[in-house]
Amino acid sequence: MRLLLRRSVLAVPLLLLVSALVFALLQAVPGGPLAAYLENPNVRSEDIARLRTAMGLDAPVSVQYVRWLTAFVQGDWGYSYADGRPVLLRVLERVPATLELVLSGSVLALLFAFPLGLVAATRTWGERLSRVVTTAGVSVPVFWLGLLLQLSFAMQLGWLPSSGRQSFGATGLADRLSHLVLPALVLAVVQGAAWTRYLQRSVRDTLALPFVNAGRQRGLSESRLVWRHALPNALAPFVTVVLLDAAMLASGAVVTESVFAWPGVGSLFTEALVKRDYPVLMAFLMVGAVTVIVLNLLADLAVARLDPRTREEA
Structure with a gap:
């Protein structure tokens, strides 16, 4: 409880700092929110002035920020x-689609990373297999992998739809799942490769600790050492990485959503960026910051539960 209160208090000034920096950076972009009108030769300077006054853009940046923050x-x-x-x-219209995509991709990534990471940490052949698979997963560009899956499974084979969240007029669960497979698989491949490497390294480092070596000297089997001793100790940092990466996925799955025309928050950000829709951009960045901070806090609480050395602090 003390950890929760302390981190919550620290989150407030952090969010204020993030919001102030983001607001100032957006205001510094050439043209500002009225850039589209400034580039239009049919819009008179008098009209620009009226728009600037109506939108409150004639006030100092600090005043604009205070007004925005209060609202x-x-x-x-x-x-x-x-x-x-x-x-x-x-x-709010876009959040459910992003949560659906991120949760599905994260679950698939864990199903891929957990067994492969354990095998890679305990078997020589598993390490070789993991090196090949994770190198490919980390190296491949997200947009290229998405396009490749679209060409293979949607265009050539016709097994899955190429884009969107559901077919026009369709309401069934099967149709929704078929649209979810490819974008979730892209997230799973890229994220699962990184998580596999981290879990492999964490388990291997734990197996080299003195208390594990002491267990070997007492005659404990290798499987017992892995499952009963090494894995529980390796899970704490692994859970932290998973939760932090999930936060980044929730706020930054922009490329995947754009490739598959997935109607989530990421594609909303892309649309707002093209149109210089500043209120939407500010909302997206603040939602992303809050998501990262909240999942960071959950990661700290999870570590406090998994690691006995930090339970008293929590």
Whole structure:
């Protein structure tokens, strides 16, 4: 409980710092929110001035930030410059799709990384296999892997749909799952390769510790040493990495969502970036920051539970 309270208190100034930096950087972009109008020769300077006043852009940046922060904390995230709809509503519409994709990809990555990482840490042939598989998974560009899967399984074989979250007019679970397979597989391959390497290294380092060697000298079997002693101690740092990477996936699966036209938060960010939709960009970046901080806190709590040395601190 003390750990939870302490980290929660520290999260507030961190979020304030992140929001101030992001707001200042967005304001520093040439043209600002009115760039689209400035590039239009049919828009008069008088119209630009009226828009600037109506949007509050004539005030100093510090005043604009305080106004935005006050409204944001109260749940007023502003309105999209692209379609005039509330930003909060646009983000909430996209969150379920992103959560569905990230959770599915993370589960597949764990199913891939856990057995391969253990085998690689305890078997010579497993290490060789892991080296080949993880090198390929880490090296392949996400967009290239996505396009390759689309060409293979959607275009040539016709087994799976190439994009979207569901077919037009379809409402069944099977259709939703068929659309989910390819983008979730892309996330699983890339993330699973990294997690395999980390778990392999963590288990191997734990097997080299003195207390494991003492167990070997007492005649304990290698499988017992791995499952009862090495793995529980190796899980704490591994869980931390998984939760932190899941936070980055939730806020940054932009490329995968763009390749597969997945209607998640990542594709919303891409659309807002192209249209310079500043309220949506600010909301996306703040949601991403909160997600990272929350999952970071969950990682600390998980480590406190898994590692007896940190339980008193929690």
